[in-house]
Amino acid sequence: MATDTSIPTSQDVSNDENSSPSSQSPNVPRTGFSNSPNARSKSITTADLETYGILNRHAAKNMWFQVGVSEDKGARRTMEDAHSFVTDFGNVRGQGFFAIFDGHAGKHAAEWCGTHFHQCFLDSLRSSPEMNVPDVLNKTFHQVDASLSQMCEESEGKIHSGCTAVTAFLRIEDADGRQSFLERSEPHGGSISGAISPKKSRSPVISRKPSRELKPVCVPPETSRRVLYCANAGDARGVLCRAGKAVRLTYDHKGSDKQEAKRITDAGGFVMGGRVNGVLAVTRSLGDSSMKEFVVGAPYTTETELCDEDEFLILACDGLWDVIGDQAAVNQIKTMNxxxxxxxxxxxYALNNHTTDNVTVVVVRFKNQPQP
Structure with missing residues (x-):
């Protein structure tokens, strides 16, 4: 896919993750979609180092991780996938947020999530500083699910789509899971110091200043650990490469899964031909308000402390996983720097092997050099 390598400008301020206008609140959905049937993700840009939390902006000199994003509508008539990533997420050097949203029955749910999910998650981290990250992810999934239902209601039936979701949050922590290095940061002009520290009792003030006026990001001590928190709803998947071996960090919520099928039948629904009420192939998603009684938005979450053997993470929608397994996907790229x-x-690979779906792939490489 083409990428824009422009330098940050003042026009990007409105997209800064440190800005939080009411239109980005989980309870006030923004419905200003384009007329295109294709989901649109924010254009990918590149800065030297400081991204100021701007969505889909690479940092060329970031030494903590490297992100690659590729997408194609494949054999489908329209593109209903969206993606997002944020470097130095939450104003902490080395943190990152990465996500893919695979839409169905229209683009709107996926496109909205691609634009707003990261901000909803950051707001939840700040508003619930005492809550552990998996619970914050769970809270965010439910908030976004409710927002999409509200959006559907406000559209008077014109918007009724849903999307599967896979998200990953690379968090920099102390050994005890806290972020004491944020507490030691000096307050400075509406900064977000201490925003996600469990010891803080209130949410910080969110800066409304232009990006260039924000304080430098907090650089954590070298003794900090890196923890990867993953969450998914549906069949979009996250796979970690650890010492060359594939480790799945997500769970496929499909109608063919016995546990999911039982949950649905217990709720009064049915699964026929692997589809919920004979319609939807996934059993969990964001949106799909007309089937919310059965197709819930509750995510599966995992927590993985990264070690020297961890090389990269693959996030992808089912357009990839329909034609390749976890280990085979890892093998395909493990020598690629x-x-x-x-x-x-x-x-x-997915397109050449005749996938019938849209395809979006995000690769996050944690090491500069692949293992031999």
Whole structure:
């Protein structure tokens, strides 16, 4: 996919994750969609180092991780996938947020999530500083699910789509799971110091100043650990490569799953031909308000402390996983040093192997050099 490598400008201020206008609140959905039937993700740009939390902005000199994103509508008539990533998420050097949203019955749910989910998550982290990250992810999924239902109601039936979701949050922590290095940061002009520390009792003030006036990001001590928190609803999947071996960090919520089928039948629904009420192939999603009684938005979450053996993470929608397994996908790219090259390779693999769906692949490489 083409990427824009422009330098940050003042026009990007409105997209800064440190800005939080009411239109981005989980309870006030923004419905200003384009007339295109294709879901649109924010254009990918590149800065030297400071991204100021701007959505889908690479940091060329980021030494903590490297992100590659590739997408294609494949054999479908329209593109209903969206993606997002944020470097130095939450104003902490080395943190990152990454996500893919695979839409169905229209683009709107996926497109909205691609634009707003990261901000909803950050708001939840700040408003619930005492809550552990998996619970914050669960809270965010439910908030976004409710927002999409509200959006559907306000549209008077014109918007009724849903989307599967896979998200990953790379968090920098102390050994005890806290972020005491944020508490030691000096307050400065509406900064977000201490925003996600469990010891803080209130949410910080969110800066409304232009990006260039924000304080530098907090640089954590070298003794900090890196923890990868993943959450998914539906069949979009996250796979970690650890010492060359594939480790799945998500759970496929499908109608063919016995536990999910039992949950649905217990709620008064049915599964026929692997589809909920004979309609939807996934059993969990964001949106799909007309089936919310059965197709819930509750995510599956995992917590993984990264170690020296962890090489990269693959996030992808089922357009990839329909034609390749976890280990085979890892094998395809484990010798590739560049994350963008790796994501594009997996995209081409899916298309060349006749996937029938849209395909979006995000590769996050944690090491500069692949294992031999």
């Amino acid at each position: 560049d994350a963008q090259t790796a994501s594009n390779h997996l995209l081409r």
